[in-house]
Amino acid sequence: MATAAPAIASAPRRYPALIAFAIAQPLGAVALLVVIAMALAATFAEVVAPYDPLDIDFGAMLAAPSPDHWFGTDSFGRDILSRVIYGARTALAIGLLSSLMGCTLGAALGIASAYFGGKVDMAIQRVVDIFLAFPIIVLALVVVAILGRLPVLGVDMNLVLAIAVPIVPKVARVIRSSALTIVTMPYIDAARTAGYSHTRIILRHIAPNVAAPYLILFTAFIAQAILLEASLSFLGLGVTEPTPAWGLMLSGSASDFYREAPWMILFPGLAISLAVFAFNLFGDALRDYLDPKFKT
Amino acid sequence: MRTTVASAALAAVIACSTSAVAQTPKRGGTLNFAISAEAPTYDCHAGNTYAVVHAVAPFYSTLLKFDLSKYPAVEGDVAESWTISPDQLTFTFRLRDNVFFHDGTKLTSADVKATYERLRNPPAGVVSVRRASYEDIAEITTPDERTIVFRLAAPNPSVFQNFASPWDCIYSAAKLAEDPLFPSKTIMGTGPFKFVEHVRGSHFAGTRHDRYHVPGQPYLDGFRGVIFSQGAAMLNALQGGQVLAEFRSLSPAERDRVAGALGPRLRVEEESWVLKLTIAFNAEKAPFNDPRVRKALSMAIDRWGGSQGLSRIATLRAVGGVMRPGSPFATPEAELAKLPGFGRDIRAAREEARRLLREAGHPNLSFVLTNRTLAQPYTPGGVFLINEWRQIGVTVEHRQVETAAYNAAQSSGNFDVLLDFSNEFMDEPNNGLTKYISSDRSPNNPARAVDRDLDRLYDLQRRETDPAKRNAIIREFEALAMERAYTVPLLWWHRIVATHTHLRGWQMSPSHLLGQSLAAVWLDQ
Numbered sequence: 001m002a003t004a005a006p007a008i009a010s011a012p013r014r015y016p017a018l019i020a021f022a023i024a025q026p027l028g029a030v031a032l033l034v035v036i037a038m039a040l041a042a043t044f045a046e047v048v049a050p051y052d053p054l055d056i057d058f059g060a061m062l063a064a065p066s067p068d069h070w071f072g073t074d075s076f077g078r079d080i081l082s083r084v085i086y087g088a089r090t091a092l093a094i095g096l097l098s099s100l101m102g103c104t105l106g107a108a109l110g111i112a113s114a115y116f117g118g119k120v121d122m123a124i125q126r127v128v129d130i131f132l133a134f135p136i137i138v139l140a141l142v143v144v145a146i147l148g149r150l151p152v153l154g155v156d157m158n159l160v161l162a163i164a165v166p167i168v169p170k171v172a173r174v175i176r177s178s179a180l181t182i183v184t185m186p187y188i189d190a191a192r193t194a195g196y197s198h199t200r201i202i203l204r205h206i207a208p209n210v211a212a213p214y215l216i217l218f219t220a221f222i223a224q225a226i227l228l229e230a231s232l233s234f235l236g237l238g239v240t241e242p243t244p245a246w247g248l249m250l251s252g253s254a255s256d257f258y259r260e261a262p263w264m265i266l267f268p269g270l271a272i273s274l275a276v277f278a279f280n281l282f283g284d285a286l287r288d289y290l291d292p293k294f295k296t
Numbered sequence: 297m298r299t300t301v302a303s304a305a306l307a308a309v310i311a312c313s314t315s316a317v318a319q320t321p322k323r324g325g326t327l328n329f330a331i332s333a334e335a336p337t338y339d340c341h342a343g344n345t346y347a348v349v350h351a352v353a354p355f356y357s358t359l360l361k362f363d364l365s366k367y368p369a370v371e372g373d374v375a376e377s378w379t380i381s382p383d384q385l386t387f388t389f390r391l392r393d394n395v396f397f398h399d400g401t402k403l404t405s406a407d408v409k410a411t412y413e414r415l416r417n418p419p420a421g422v423v424s425v426r427r428a429s430y431e432d433i434a435e436i437t438t439p440d441e442r443t444i445v446f447r448l449a450a451p452n453p454s455v456f457q458n459f460a461s462p463w464d465c466i467y468s469a470a471k472l473a474e475d476p477l478f479p480s481k482t483i484m485g486t487g488p489f490k491f492v493e494h495v496r497g498s499h500f501a502g503t504r505h506d507r508y509h510v511p512g513q514p515y516l517d518g519f520r521g522v523i524f525s526q527g528a529a530m531l532n533a534l535q536g537g538q539v540l541a542e543f544r545s546l547s548p549a550e551r552d553r554v555a556g557a558l559g560p561r562l563r564v565e566e567e568s569w570v571l572k573l574t575i576a577f578n579a580e581k582a583p584f585n586d587p588r589v590r591k592a593l594s595m596a597i598d599r600w601g602g603s604q605g606l607s608r609i610a611t612l613r614a615v616g617g618v619m620r621p622g623s624p625f626a627t628p629e630a631e632l633a634k635l636p637g638f639g640r641d642i643r644a645a646r647e648e649a650r651r652l653l654r655e656a657g658h659p660n661l662s663f664v665l666t667n668r669t670l671a672q673p674y675t676p677g678g679v680f681l682i683n684e685w686r687q688i689g690v691t692v693e694h695r696q697v698e699t700a701a702y703n704a705a706q707s708s709g710n711f712d713v714l715l716d717f718s719n720e721f722m723d724e725p726n727n728g729l730t731k732y733i734s735s736d737r738s739p740n741n742p743a744r745a746v747d748r749d750l751d752r753l754y755d756l757q758r759r760e761t762d763p764a765k766r767n768a769i770i771r772e773f774e775a776l777a778m779e780r781a782y783t784v785p786l787l788w789w790h791r792i793v794a795t796h797t798h799l800r801g802w803q804m805s806p807s808h809l810l811g812q813s814l815a816a817v818w819l820d821q
Contacts, residue, residue: 056683058605075609076679148701151693236669240696242679252675253609255528256549 021289028285034278042089051079053086053244062261072263075253078242080263084271086244091226091275093155094163094239098225102164103218106171111206113172114179115198124172131169139166140228144237159238163228167221174217178210216287223279230272246272321512321801325819327519330530330542334497334523339480340465341415342423346544346808349462351500351521353812355398356465356485357509359389359408360456364803364811368624368722370460374403374486374509380456384761387446387456396507397468398490405438410469412436412446419476429458429727451761454726462721462809488514488815499523508815515801515818527671534794540819541795544808545569545611547672551792563797565804568614568622569789570723573677574731576714576783579745583658584712590781592652593713594637595645596688602680603787610673613790618732618774620788620806623723624763625770635778649688662691663712666705669696677786678715706742714742716783721809725770726758732777745782 015023022029041048050070057077065072071080113124131139143162150158182188183206191201230247232238239245241252249268258265333347340352361373372378375389395403414422416430434449448455458464465485471478478484483491486509489502500521504514522539524530531550533539535557546554555562577584577593584590599615607613617632619625632638639645653659667678675696682692692713697705705711718731718740730740733754734747753773760766778784793804801816 054683054686056605056680058601058608061605061608076676076683077605148697149695236696240694241675242682242694252671253549256547256553256609259553 021285025285025289028282028289031278031281031285034274035282038088038275038278039092041085042092045086045089049079049082049085051082053078053082054242055079062257062264064261065263071267072261074249074261074264075257076242080249080267083244083249084246084267087246087249087268087271088275090239090243090245091229091272094160094229095222095226095275095279097155097160098163098229099167099218099221101160102167102225103171103214103221105164106168106217107175107207107210107214109168109172110175110177111179111202111210113176115183115202115206117183121176125176128169128172131166132173134166136166136224137228137231140232141235141237144232156239159229159232162232163225166228167225171214171217171221174213175210178213179206182206182209212290216283216290219279219286220283223276223283226279227272227276246275319800319820321515321816321818322820323512323515323818324517325821327516327541327799327814327817327819328522328539329519330533330539331500331521331523332525332527332530332542332544334525335500337480338483338494339423339477340463341418342425342480343463344425349809350543350812351494352465352483353462354487354489354502354514354519354814355483355491356487357395357403357813358460358462358464358466360460361462361813362460362722362805362810364805367805367810368457370457373460374408374466375459384451384453385448387448387459389444389446389459391442391444392509393442394507395486395509396505397486398484398505399468400507401468401470403466403486404441404469405444406441406469407466408444409436409438410472411464411466414467414472414476415464422476426458426461426463428730429454429461451759452726453761453763453766454724454758457722457724460722462812488813489516489519492518497523497525510815513815515816516814519814537796540799541793541802543793543802543812545789545791546794547611548608548792551794554794558796561797562794563799564792564794566790566792567804567806568620569611569791570620570623570720570807571789571791572616572620572718573612573673573786573789574716574718574783575681575786576716576741576743577781578709578711578713579743579782580709581712583656583661584663586656586658587780588652588656589658589661590784591636591779592649592656592688593685593690594778594781594784595639595649595652596690597637597681597684597786598642599638599787600640601642602684606673606676606680606787607790610676611789611792612673612677612787614788616785616788618777618785619725619728619770620723623806625723625725625767627771627774631771635775636781637778637784646688653688653690660689660691662693664693664695665713665715666702666711667694667696667715668702669698673789674715681715681786709742709744711742715786716742718785721807723806725766729754729757729770729773731783732773741783743782745780747780747782750777750780 055078060073060077062075063069063073069079071084073079109124113121140162143165144159147158149156188205191205229238233245233247234251239248246268250265254264331347331350335347335351337343337348338352340348358373359375360370363369363371374391374395376392378389380387391405397403413436415424416427416433418424432448432450432452432455433446435447437445467479488505488508490505492501492503494500503518508514530542531554534542535554551564555564577590579585603613603615614621617627633640653661665678665681668674678694682694685692706714720727730738733741733751735741735744736746737751753769757766757769760769791808795802798820800820801818803811805811
């Protein structure tokens with residue numbers, strides 16, 4: 001017992017993953033807190049928001065920030081704080097779904113490209129090259145203009161798809177490079193020799209090994225998806241009035257009244273910036289935390 | 297701030313109006329003005345957007361025109377004088393002797409006849425949008441080169457004012473004989489300006505027609521109608537003086553911005569507009585085939601309250617029925633308030649609306665409101681409506697679509713409820729009421745309803761030449777239309793035109809389609 005105690009004391013302390021992450025990446029932890037706060041606000045918007053975000057009150061039109069309306073009101077007299085809180089729901093729903101769809105599709109293509117190689121790899125990579133040639137906003141604009149709208153449970157699935165499409169080639173390229181190092185591993189050769197199916201090899205032996213870059217990309221692209229959703233809504237191709245959405249709050253009547261009511265653009269603008277910054281910071285921290293190269 | 301700007305603008309208007317009356321028009325200069333859309337055609341007879349009128353009206357004349365200082369009175373344009381038979385079935389016009397086309401040929405009664413024949417009975421391939429307006433004309437004769445006679449098959453009190461329609465550009469009979477489609481390809485009329493060029497997406501340009509029939513006019517050497525697809529760019533150009541006017545309308549916020557920047561150098565004129573937003577319920581689809589549902593949805597709208605709020609942010613203002621408030625056939629306010637959807641007690645109206653929905657078996661109704669993507673006034677109108685319907689437990693999805701998709705939904709009936717508009721150039725029931733009669737008679741009504749009671753009343757007023765009796769029939773028509781609620785008015789638009797003060801001679805009117813020949817416009821510089 002007397003000899004064992006010093007040995008235990010000298011071993012590195014093992015913290016729960018979240019605490020370990022917070023210690024290793026304090027900025028990332030702060031970003032994670034912001035993300036969690038945003039998620040909570042979005043989930044419990046009905047409880048958190050002081051007003052119904054759709055309620056028009058012409059008597060309170062363009063009211064400046066005050067104890068009654070902390071962020072002021074817009075040209076319809078709607079409470080901006082409530083609309084920002086509900087807007088988090090729109091941003092997160094579309095951001096998460098788009099990023100999930102885009103990253104998953106991209107990862108599948110990247111793994112298939114690396115695993116099958118040859119003509120499959122060539123074909124996939126050339127298509128990826130074509131898509132990468134278009135700026136992300138242009139590609140999303142084209143897709144949303146062609147597809148129109150398809151609301152499902154209040155979320156426009158075509159908008160989600162439009163935002164996901166530009167994410168796919170970027171993720172495919174990154175995941176392919178990660179997967180290429182894995183497909184040359186002896187255990188993959190062994191699996192092939194053992195006669196395992198392609199599906200089993202991909203799902204059991206390759207996919208788990210690209211989970212780290214996938215998670216990092218997923219987090220980073222949530223920020224981009226939120227920004228893209230805001231951009232499309234600002235351009236009139238995203239969500240429509242009266243849905244509370246940050247990008248939409250910056251356009252429409254805000255562009256008419258921002259001179260006399262700057263709070264109409266200030267707070268949704270801050271919300272977009274904060275959300276994008278938080279997701280980016282968290283994504284970077286996660287990358288640093290998960291990547292062994294950065295640990296050294 | 298807004299009050300101050302509006303007051304300053306009003307003062308400027310009064311000051312400028314007074315000085316404009318006192319001053320003698322000056323000759324010369326080129327007017328640059330904004331047109332906020334591209335004209336889809338040069339042919340007035342086929343046109344249905346103001347962009348056509350604003351672009352091509354300076355090149356053409358019409359038989360009559362509205363005297364905007366005494367609207368809705370009309371005066372002669374190429375017509376010098378006229379007589380109307382006591383039975384109101386024969387209209388005889390004497391034409392001016394000094395009207396010349398831009399190619400130098402003299403206008404005769406044959407040109408006017410060819411124009412109206414094309415309007416009422418277009419040859420194959422020619423589109424005449426307002427064909428129905430002249431369906432009562434039985435015969436057009438030309439006893440001599442300066443006389444034209446229109447004989448009607450039945451009395452129609454609207455025909456005379458229709459001769460002042462800005463859409464009825466007079467074309468050359470010889471050119472029409474060569475090619476009935478020539479007006480859609482070439483601009484050549486008898487108007488105050490001769491066509492110079494049209495650069496698509498950029499501008500229309502015209503130069504003075506020296507043989508214009510009004511002595512001394514036009515005062516301008518020429519004009520340039522600059523096409524703007526972006527409202528912000530147009531506003532910057534107006535503020536910077538690159539254009540001196542946009543003759544359709546600005547929004548209240550745009551007015552305040554430009555008035556604030558230009559101060560006394562800007563004249564702002566406002567007037568109620570012969571233009572309204574209407575709500576069309578698709579009567580072919582359940583539950584909108586149930587009159588209780590339609591009536592409930594109309595009753596839930598607080599038009600009076602909405603008018604006060606929306607008028608500060610949108611080009612919407614007056615509460616009115618089927619005819620424009622303040623116009624000869626408008627419903628007095630006290631009478632209007634008795635109609636469903638126009639009552640002052642919104643609490644009671646919404647209670648009744650909820651009861652009607654419960655009775656119809658749709659207490660938690662949800663549907664899609666199809667709307668245009670245009671900011672003014674469609675988006676505020678849609679947002680307002682959705683809020684009003686929420687008050688009675690109705691959930692609405694707002695589907696804003698581009699014009700092509702909107703038109704497709706309207707013509708195919710692929711919509712639940714449509715935020716529509718009614719745009720006329722004058723306050724004439726024969727035109728305005730077509731929004732409410734059966735869809736198989738009026739393509740103007742998108743509600744896809746057939747109601748012969750409304751059709752019968754429409755026809756009765758259409759033939760009634762006694763204004764008092766006609767007014768009574770229109771009131772009956774309106775009461776029935778609001779009760780059955782296939783299509784109901786939301787609010788009437790409010791026109792706001794801002795012009796630089798050195799632009800003179802242009803006259804404000806209740807329609808953005810009138811007074812755009814620019815013949816009397818001059819620059820005080």
